[in-house]
Amino acid sequence: MARDAGITTIDTGYGERPRFCAAYLVEHAGRAAFIDCGSNDSVPRLLAALEARGLAREAVDWLVLTHVHLDHAGGAGTLMRELPNARLVVHPRGARHMIDPSKLAAGAAAVYGEAEFARHYGTLLPVPASRVVEAPDGHVVDLAGRPLLCADTPGHARHHIAVWDATSRSWFSGDIFGLAYPELATAQGAFVVPTTSPVQFDPDEMRASVRRLLAEQPLAVYLTHYGRVDEVARLGADLIEQVDAMVALARGCDGGSDRHARLVDALTAFYVERARRHGVVDAAAVVPRLLALDIELNAQGLEVWLDRARS
Template sequence: MTAQAALCDERLAHGITVVDTGFVRPQFDAAYLVVEEGRAAVIDTGTNAAVPRILAALAAQGLEPADVDWVIPTHIHLDHAGGAGLLMRHLPNARLVVHARGARHLVDPSLLMAGVREVYGEEIARRDYGELVPVPAGRVTAGEEGMVLHLARRPLRLLDTPGHARHHLCVWDEASRGCFTGDTLGVSYREFHNGRWHYALPSSSPVQYDPVALRASVARLLALRPALAFVTHFGAIAQVEAQADMIVRQSDAMAALAQGLRDAPDFGERLRDGLRAIYLAEAHARGVGLADADIVALLEMDVALNAQGLGIWVGRRG
């Protein structure tokens, strides 16, 4: 079975569909389609390659592109917003709502694309993301703390949640008592979930990781007493408090590790080794029934990106 054939969208309660964007591997990266009284919102978009899947998910519910009112990237990292411009070309009535700090980068994505090339290299940037499509400025709304977007009669409230990035919003949905958390509650791959275990880890990927801000943002989400967290990587999580505890505990350990190694000549190598040890220890504590080699293989991209973000945070890039 090919990776493409293995992709499968998941319809949840309250008009919410998890759209598997197909980025990296099946059940790695999600966009969310929210439908209320014949109107729709898309929360996170994946990359350009996800656009046909989002449009197909819309059609599967008997809706037209003109029925989409809102496109809401939680932040402008390309696994969350890379397809926003191309998607907007297909949605004549939609407005794009993105954090005020990120809005200009989706109107003119040249600097954003340059940053992606710097982090990933030219070949990977072209292969995984393609060329970003600008969104006309007149169709962009700068999202702010407390802003309420109405999807028919359903309110979606924006929360300013820095930590993973300063341009990060979460979306509170009173109808489901759920929060679309982007990367604020970390990444929670399906391979680490079954009836006996549940594991998640923080994302400190470049370039704006702030562990103090992240701790505050996680506490703020928990104060809402959510029944569900809709994470981009990947799907709906009912064990919200357990996930939050894992994220804060590991984030604190990651920050302490990076600070302790700041002056080490072999900073990068020791940091990556230390991150693997933190993640394996937490996975063991959560009872994850996978071999260590399999856990490390699933997390190797996160180890590399998290090490880059932590290095920038402590002023080291090597």
């Protein structure tokens, strides 16, 4: 665990891969909030982080979810059962899925298969409606006098919020500010990649959301995938440039029964070349190994967007 400005970075252990998925513990005046929570298997790590900081479970006032994709929110029901005073904060579009997660579970099981879903996520537990707070754009979570502003930030998902912490002048970005795995960082800094979602990616909304985060001139952004990044202006410009390039690649690959395979190959080559220029050693081998799942999901997201744009 790493800590600064009252913020502790917790490796949730999601996917059995280190430094892949983070949750955050924010402390102020003896009270606490979690931002994102990983899956059910992540809950012991979050509770251990509380214990390490000398905080009782009763000291947690909030669990704030950036969105309800299961690597961010799959453990919410289980965690909330351990936090007697906490309320769960989520985008209005995501609230019903926390109160009744059956559709989330069914959708994920359809994608991964029942056995894989059970292995990665277990049983999704509901959160009582009385403990769920909907957070429209501009909603402020009061953490013992430390305001956490919820900003509607679509582009990755329509039920996505980013959380502005004025105390640290930092954003908790969920997936809207991309991913930057530590293994791809070099002397040039973090290496960032946009992350689409298979059904709700929208490039115009993603660019607008990134610009919204940049407008606050943040000192740092805390990514779920993974950890704190600085040089925010450079990374934001890089993300916008990549969204433009990814859209162009998708349009160039559109059509034909092999569209998906061609797009995966085109995205892989694109990220490898960017990583090589960024100074990643042996980028041709490292990028496909580290980004294989993300490339697959980005290709799916771009294809769904192409098909939707035509309809």
